[in-house]
Amino acid sequence: MxxxxxxxxxxxxxxxxxxxxxxxxxxxxxxxxxxxxxxxxxxxxxxxxxxxxxxxxxxxxxxxxxxxxxxxxxPEHRPDRPIATAGQDTLGRDSFVRRLARAMVRDGRASGVVVGLTGPWGSGKSSILNLLAEELKAAAQRDGRPAPVVVRFDPWLVSGRDDVISQFFAELLATIKEVGTKAGRNGDALLDLANKLFGYAKELGPVFDLALPGYGKAAAAGFKAGERLTQRDVSLSKQKRELTEMLGGVAVPIVVLVDELDRVEDAEVRAVAQLVRAVADFPGISYLLAYDRSRVVEALGGKDKERGAAYLEKIVQLEVRIPVTLxxxxxxxxxxxxxxxxxxxxxxxxxxxxxxxxxxxxxxxxxxxxxxxxxxxxxxxxxxxxxxxxxxxxxxxxxxxxxxxxxxxxxxxxxxxxxxxxxxxxxxxxxxxFDWGRFFGxxxxxxxxxxxxxxxxxxxxxxxxxxxxxxxxxxxxxxxxxxxxxxxxxxxxxxxxxxxxxLDLVPGGVTRKEIVTILEADRNTMAERLKTLQTEGRLIIFYDRLCSIFPEVSAHDPEALLIALGRLPQRVFAHEPNQAILLSVWFERYATFIARQSGSAASTIANALQGLITAGQYDAAAAFLLPEAQGRGFYPGPQRRARWCMPEEVVRELTTDLSGRVAEALRDGPIDAVLTSPFPLMLAVTSGNWTSEAHASLSRRVENDEAVLLSMTLIFYSCGTIDEEGLNRYLDPAAFRRGLDGLTPQSAGWSGRAAVAARAQAMIALSA
Structure with missing residues (x-):
C-alpha cells in the first residue's frame, strides 16, 4: 500500500x-x-x-x-446580511416572531422582560430581530396604539468597553428623542425621559462624550437641562426612582434589541451585561439579547462555565432558542x-x-x-x-x-x-x-x-x-x-x-469558445487556427479541452478536422519530437470518441485515415489502428479488450496498407519524413509486415547514417524508453549502440536539448 x-x-x-x-x-x-x-x-x-x-x-x-x-x-449575495422584512422570510418564522412580540409588549406597555434569543452563528438571529422590530410596529398599528420605541444596538460595531457603554446610551437616547419629536402628545414625555436618562447615564458610565446621532446643535439647549440635572447632588438610587416614575407616565413601550453579543471581546460582553443589569428592572423597557449561549457563558465566567451560566441567569429572565431549521x-x-x-x-x-x-x-x-x-x-x-x-x-x-x-x-x-x-x-x-517495450502496471x-x-x-x-x-x-x-x-x-x-x-485558465489554456470556433470553421481556416495553436505551444492543451467537451460540441466537418489533426505530428517533430508523439496519442483518443459516437462515424474515421496514409502521414493513423488491431486479435501477441470502433475488414485493409508503406519508405528514405513516433513501426511488427530484410536495413542505417540514428533516438527516447529486448523487434540494438558510440562533438544535429536528453536516455536503457 x-x-x-x-x-x-x-x-x-x-x-x-x-x-x-x-x-x-x-x-x-x-x-x-x-x-x-x-x-x-x-x-x-x-x-x-x-x-x-x-x-x-x-x-x-x-x-x-x-x-x-x-x-x-x-444577484448580490451578502451572507452576513440578514433578511429585513417578512416578505423575505422563506423559513416561516412569522408565527414565532408574533409570539415573541407579545412577550415583549403587552397591552401597549413594555413587559420589562429580558429575553435571550440563542442560537449558533448564522442561525438567523439577526433576521429574527429585524422581523421582530417590524412586527412590534405592525402590531401597534393594528391595535391603534402608539408605535413603540425600538432601539437597535450592535456592540460588534463598537470597540472597547468604554465605547460600548457610551454608544449604548447614545443609541438609547437618540432613538427615544427621534420618536419623541414625532410622537404628538407623547413626545414631551419622551423628550423629558431622554433628558433624565442622560443624567442617569452620566452617573453610571465613565466620562464620555455624547456626540449622539440626531443630537446636533439644535439639541444642545435641551441637554443643558440634562447637565443641570446631573450637577445636583442627587444619589443614583434617587435618580433611578425618578426614572421609574417617569417611565410609568410614558404611554409608549420601549424595546431594546441587542444583536451579536457573542462576537465581541469578553470585556465588552461583560460591559453589556452590566448595562442591562443596571437598567433592566425599569418598567416600560423590554430587552432582547441575541447570542450564542456557549460563547457568552465563556465570556462571563472565563474558565468557570458554571459561574458564567449563573451570571447569565441573573440577567436574562427567559432564554428562547431560535427555531430549529428542518x-x-x-x-x-x-x-x-x-x-x-x-x-x-x-x-x-x-x-x-x-x-x-x-x-x-x-x-x-x-x-x-x-x-x-x-x-x-x-x-x-x-x-x-x-x-x-x-x-x-x-x-x-x-x-x-x-x-x-x-x-x-x-x-x-x-x-x-x-x-x-x-x-x-x-x-x-x-x-x-512511455515504455515502448512492455506493458504498464x-x-x-x-x-x-x-x-x-x-x-x-x-x-x-x-x-x-x-x-x-x-x-x-x-x-x-x-x-x-x-x-x-x-x-x-x-x-x-x-x-x-x-x-x-x-479562477483562470491554466497557462496556455484553451476555452470552450476557441474550440467551437475551430470546429465550425472551414478547412482552410481550421488549418490556420491549428497552426496558430502550434506556434503558441497550445496544441496538447487544445486536444485535452477538445476531448473533455466531446460530444457536447461536435465538428462541422469531422473528416477534415481529423485530417488536419493527423498532419500535426510531422509538422512539429523537427522542433519538439516529444510533442509529436503526444499529438498522435491524443489523435487516437479523439478519433475513438468520434468512432463510438454512431455507426456512421466509422466511415468518417476510415476516410480520414486513408487520406492520411495516402499523404504519407502515418503516425496518427497508426496510433489509432494499433490498439484496434490488437483488440480484434488479428495478429499474434497480447490481445486487448476489443473496442470495435471500426469494421474488421476496414481495420485489416488499412493496417496492411500502412504497414507496407512504412516498411518500403524506411528502406532508403529520410526517417523523419516517414516516422515521428514508434506507432507505425509497432503496427508493422504487430501485423507481420516488418520482415527480417526491413530489420537488417534499418539496423545498417542507424549505424552508418547519423541523421537516421538521430531520428530513431528521438522517436524511441525523447518521450519514453525501450530496453534492448524491445528495441530488437525493430532493429539490431548492437548496431544502434555502435552508432551512438561513434558520435563526435561535431556530429550534426546532436547539440539540441531534446537530442542530448534522448541520447542520454538511450545510453542508460541499452546499458542496463
Missing part, C-alpha cells in the same frame, strides 16, 4: 501556489483505455519534469477575455436562493431534476448547510465563482467546490498542493515517459482512504461524502447510479480543477 503523508499547515504555508506535478503518463480524461496503456512507463522509472508549466504569452488574454462573460451582474425548510431556503442564480448563471434547463444535483444537494443540506448563513455564504461564493468560470467548470461540481471553499477551505488548500490526490488524469503538459496506486488521510479528512464525515461526489478517486466503490454521465468539465479532471483553483 502506498502511504501518503498528510499535508501540515506548515506545508500549506510554504507552498501556497499549485505547481506542476510529476505524472507517469499524459493521458486524456478517462485514462489510456485499451489502446496505449501497455506502453506507459511505470511510475518508478519515469523522469521528473524540469521546471513548471510554460509561462503565459504576454499577449495571451485572460480567461474572461477569451469567453462570453455573464452580461448581467449576478431539513425541508433548509432545502426550500437553498432552492430559493439558488433559483435567483438560475438565469444569470446560465444554469441548464431542468437543473432541479439533475440526478447529480439532487445527490449533492442531499449531502450538502443534511450535513453541511446547517444554518441560513451557510446557505447564503455558499450561494454567494457560487455566484462569484460561476461568473468567473462560466463554460469552463461543470456547474454542479462548481457548487460542490463552493461548498468546500465555504465550509472547509483548508481542504481546498491541500488539494491545491496535491491535485494528484483527487484527479486521475495528468496535466496535459506534464513530462512524459498500476501497482502502488494509493487507496481512497490513503488519499483522504493525506487531505486530513475523516473518511466517514460530511466533507468526505461531498468529496466522493466530486472526485471518483476518493470513492471506495466507483459505482454511482446517480451519475448518468461523466461531466466533461468536472473538477475530477486536472484542467477543470486548476481552473477552479486559479
Amino acid at each position: 502506498t502511504v501518503i503523508r498528510a499535508l501540515s499547515l506548515t506545508d500549506i504555508k510554504k507552498r501556497r501556489h499549485p505547481g506542476t506535478r510529476t505524472w507517469p503518463f499524459p493521458l486524456p480524461p478517462g485514462g489510456a483505455g485499451p489502446s496505449l496503456e501497455p506502453y506507459l512507463v511505470h511510475p518508478s522509472r519515469r523522469r521528473r519534469p524540469v521546471g513548471g508549466p510554460p509561462p503565459r504569452r504576454k499577449d495571451a488574454p485572460a480567461m474572461s477575455d477569451r469567453q462570453d462573460t455573464v452580461d448581467a451582474l449576478l 431539513a425541508r425548510e433548509g432545502q426550500d431556503l437553498f432552492l430559493s436562493e439558488f433559483e435567483r442564480l438560475a438565469e444569470v448563471a446560465a444554469l441548464p434547463q431542468g437543473w432541479r431534476q439533475d440526478a447529480r444535483f439532487v445527490r449533492m444537494l442531499g449531502v450538502m443540506q443534511t450535513q453541511l448547510l446547517t444554518t441560513p448563513r451557510d446557505v447564503r455564504r455558499v450561494c454567494g461564493c457560487y455566484a462569484v465563482l460561476r461568473s468567473m468560470t462560466v463554460d469552463e467548470v461543470d456547474w454542479i461540481d462548481l457548487l460542490g467546490y463552493a461548498t468546500l471553499q465555504t465550509k472547509a477551505p483548508e481542504v481546498i488548500e491541500r488539494i491545491s498542493l496535491r491535485p494528484d490526490l483527487v484527479t486521475n488524469d495528468p496535466p496535459p503538459d506534464a513530462t512524459v515517459n 498500476k501497482e502502488g496506486q494509493p487507496t481512497s482512504d490513503d488519499r483522504l488521510k493525506a487531505l486530513d479528512v475523516t473518511s466517514d464525515g460530511p466533507i468526505a461524502h461531498l468529496l466522493e461526489i466530486l472526485f471518483p478517486a476518493l470513492r471506495k466503490v466507483n459505482l454511482a447510479p446517480w451519475e448518468a454521465r461523466v461531466p466533461p468539465d468536472g473538477v475530477r479532471f486536472y484542467r477543470a480543477l486548476m481552473t477552479a483553483l486559479r
Whole structure:
C-alpha cells in the first residue's frame, strides 16, 4: 500500500501556489483505455519534469477575455446580511416572531422582560430581530396604539468597553428623542425621559462624550437641562426612582434589541451585561439579547462555565432558542436562493431534476448547510465563482467546490498542493515517459482512504461524502447510479480543477469558445487556427479541452478536422519530437470518441485515415489502428479488450496498407519524413509486415547514417524508453549502440536539448 503523508499547515504555508506535478503518463480524461496503456512507463522509472508549466504569452488574454462573460451582474449575495422584512422570510418564522412580540409588549406597555434569543452563528438571529422590530410596529398599528420605541444596538460595531457603554446610551437616547419629536402628545414625555436618562447615564458610565446621532446643535439647549440635572447632588438610587416614575407616565413601550453579543471581546460582553443589569428592572423597557449561549457563558465566567451560566441567569429572565431549521425548510431556503442564480448563471434547463444535483444537494443540506448563513455564504461564493468560470467548470461540481471553499477551505488548500490526490488524469503538459517495450502496471496506486488521510479528512464525515461526489478517486466503490454521465468539465479532471483553483485558465489554456470556433470553421481556416495553436505551444492543451467537451460540441466537418489533426505530428517533430508523439496519442483518443459516437462515424474515421496514409502521414493513423488491431486479435501477441470502433475488414485493409508503406519508405528514405513516433513501426511488427530484410536495413542505417540514428533516438527516447529486448523487434540494438558510440562533438544535429536528453536516455536503457 502506498502511504501518503498528510499535508501540515506548515506545508500549506510554504507552498501556497499549485505547481506542476510529476505524472507517469499524459493521458486524456478517462485514462489510456485499451489502446496505449501497455506502453506507459511505470511510475518508478519515469523522469521528473524540469521546471513548471510554460509561462503565459504576454499577449495571451485572460480567461474572461477569451469567453462570453455573464452580461448581467449576478444577484448580490451578502451572507452576513440578514433578511429585513417578512416578505423575505422563506423559513416561516412569522408565527414565532408574533409570539415573541407579545412577550415583549403587552397591552401597549413594555413587559420589562429580558429575553435571550440563542442560537449558533448564522442561525438567523439577526433576521429574527429585524422581523421582530417590524412586527412590534405592525402590531401597534393594528391595535391603534402608539408605535413603540425600538432601539437597535450592535456592540460588534463598537470597540472597547468604554465605547460600548457610551454608544449604548447614545443609541438609547437618540432613538427615544427621534420618536419623541414625532410622537404628538407623547413626545414631551419622551423628550423629558431622554433628558433624565442622560443624567442617569452620566452617573453610571465613565466620562464620555455624547456626540449622539440626531443630537446636533439644535439639541444642545435641551441637554443643558440634562447637565443641570446631573450637577445636583442627587444619589443614583434617587435618580433611578425618578426614572421609574417617569417611565410609568410614558404611554409608549420601549424595546431594546441587542444583536451579536457573542462576537465581541469578553470585556465588552461583560460591559453589556452590566448595562442591562443596571437598567433592566425599569418598567416600560423590554430587552432582547441575541447570542450564542456557549460563547457568552465563556465570556462571563472565563474558565468557570458554571459561574458564567449563573451570571447569565441573573440577567436574562427567559432564554428562547431560535427555531430549529428542518431539513425541508433548509432545502426550500437553498432552492430559493439558488433559483435567483438560475438565469444569470446560465444554469441548464431542468437543473432541479439533475440526478447529480439532487445527490449533492442531499449531502450538502443534511450535513453541511446547517444554518441560513451557510446557505447564503455558499450561494454567494457560487455566484462569484460561476461568473468567473462560466463554460469552463461543470456547474454542479462548481457548487460542490463552493461548498468546500465555504465550509472547509483548508481542504481546498491541500488539494491545491496535491491535485494528484483527487484527479486521475495528468496535466496535459506534464513530462512524459512511455515504455515502448512492455506493458504498464498500476501497482502502488494509493487507496481512497490513503488519499483522504493525506487531505486530513475523516473518511466517514460530511466533507468526505461531498468529496466522493466530486472526485471518483476518493470513492471506495466507483459505482454511482446517480451519475448518468461523466461531466466533461468536472473538477475530477486536472484542467477543470486548476481552473477552479486559479479562477483562470491554466497557462496556455484553451476555452470552450476557441474550440467551437475551430470546429465550425472551414478547412482552410481550421488549418490556420491549428497552426496558430502550434506556434503558441497550445496544441496538447487544445486536444485535452477538445476531448473533455466531446460530444457536447461536435465538428462541422469531422473528416477534415481529423485530417488536419493527423498532419500535426510531422509538422512539429523537427522542433519538439516529444510533442509529436503526444499529438498522435491524443489523435487516437479523439478519433475513438468520434468512432463510438454512431455507426456512421466509422466511415468518417476510415476516410480520414486513408487520406492520411495516402499523404504519407502515418503516425496518427497508426496510433489509432494499433490498439484496434490488437483488440480484434488479428495478429499474434497480447490481445486487448476489443473496442470495435471500426469494421474488421476496414481495420485489416488499412493496417496492411500502412504497414507496407512504412516498411518500403524506411528502406532508403529520410526517417523523419516517414516516422515521428514508434506507432507505425509497432503496427508493422504487430501485423507481420516488418520482415527480417526491413530489420537488417534499418539496423545498417542507424549505424552508418547519423541523421537516421538521430531520428530513431528521438522517436524511441525523447518521450519514453525501450530496453534492448524491445528495441530488437525493430532493429539490431548492437548496431544502434555502435552508432551512438561513434558520435563526435561535431556530429550534426546532436547539440539540441531534446537530442542530448534522448541520447542520454538511450545510453542508460541499452546499458542496463
